[in-house]
Amino acid sequence: MxxxxxxxxxxxxxxxxxxxxxxxxxxxxxxxxxxxxxxxxxxxxxxxxxxxxxxxxxxxxxxxxxxxxxxxxxxxxxxxxxxxxxxxxxxxxKKGEKVTVEIPVHAEGELAPGGYLLEHVLNALPVEAEATHIPESVSVSIEGLEAGASILAKDITLPKGTTLAVEDDTVVLQVLSAQAEEPAAEGAEGEGEESAEA
The missing domain is CATH 2.40.240.10 (Ribosomal Protein L25; Chain P)
Structure with a gap:
């Protein structure tokens, strides 16, 4: 650091x-x-x-x-x-002293095709580390993940001497399907059908 x-x-x-x-x-x-x-x-x-x-x-x-x-x-x-x-x-x-801090989580890679969204449930990961060796950030791969996939705290590889300060099964990142656009598209089709019938 x-x-x-x-x-x-x-x-x-x-x-x-x-x-x-x-x-x-x-x-x-x-x-x-x-x-x-x-x-x-x-x-x-x-x-x-x-x-x-x-x-x-x-x-x-x-x-x-x-x-x-x-x-x-x-x-x-x-x-x-x-x-x-x-x-x-x-x-x-002091040198050697352990402190609890929050470190940024960086996602690496690309989600699977399909317009999925990556949600950062935690913007930063709480960890315990030596005060003079606090990691600047941690990285995790999201390559190929689809909707419904989650990255838990225990899935993130931490540097030596750093431990989690949250429960292992805490959700850090999750992949969502981009559903917001679908209802609008269906509505537009419906309007087209009605005008055709008229």
Whole structure:
């Protein structure tokens, strides 16, 4: 997994006004928590954080005024229109420590011919992994699958050291038949027959 180094500063100002000032300076307010310590309120560089968070479950190596900490993103608040980051919650982690995270599932291959639809029942798969070895994603083949087929959590091959954090028989992906168009087609035929009779 990726590790990104970021410089952070502790902050003592709170509230909406302080947060607005921080964001005006292209910084992002955040909170570090975990390991039973009091939450640490920090500011992080906005552009560098935005780039880092493009990688799911990125490992952040933080330099907090000379103190080094490892953290993973736990909650990211974005502006509903501008999509910039407004606040971030980070979970402190240590090498060797296990954490529960959600990782993206990528489908590979083509469904069987027939206009079938692939539904992502789970957008991301909950797993437990070492904090410093979280997989960026997992892949599963959907080659040739037809309507009614399902991919269960246990069907997905996980990297070494990673285990499922959901029941084995949880449905992750399923194949649906594209029935939405059929009634419209039948209706159109019926109208044609009626006009012919008239």
């Amino acid at each position: 990726s590790e990104v180094k970021l410089a952070a500063q502790t902050r003592s100002e709170f509230g909406k006004g302080a947060a607005r000032r921080i964001r005006r300076d292209n910084q992002v307010p955040g909170v570090l928590y975990g390991h039973g310590v009091d939450p640490i309120h920090v500011t992080l560089p906005g552009h560098e954080l935005l780039l880092a968070l493009r990688t799911p479950n990125v490992l952040l190596a933080l330099d907090i005024e000379g103190r080094n900490e490892l953290a993973i993103p736990k909650s990211v608040q974005r502006h509903p229109l501008k999509n910039h980051i407004e606040h971030v919650d980070l979970l402190l982690v």
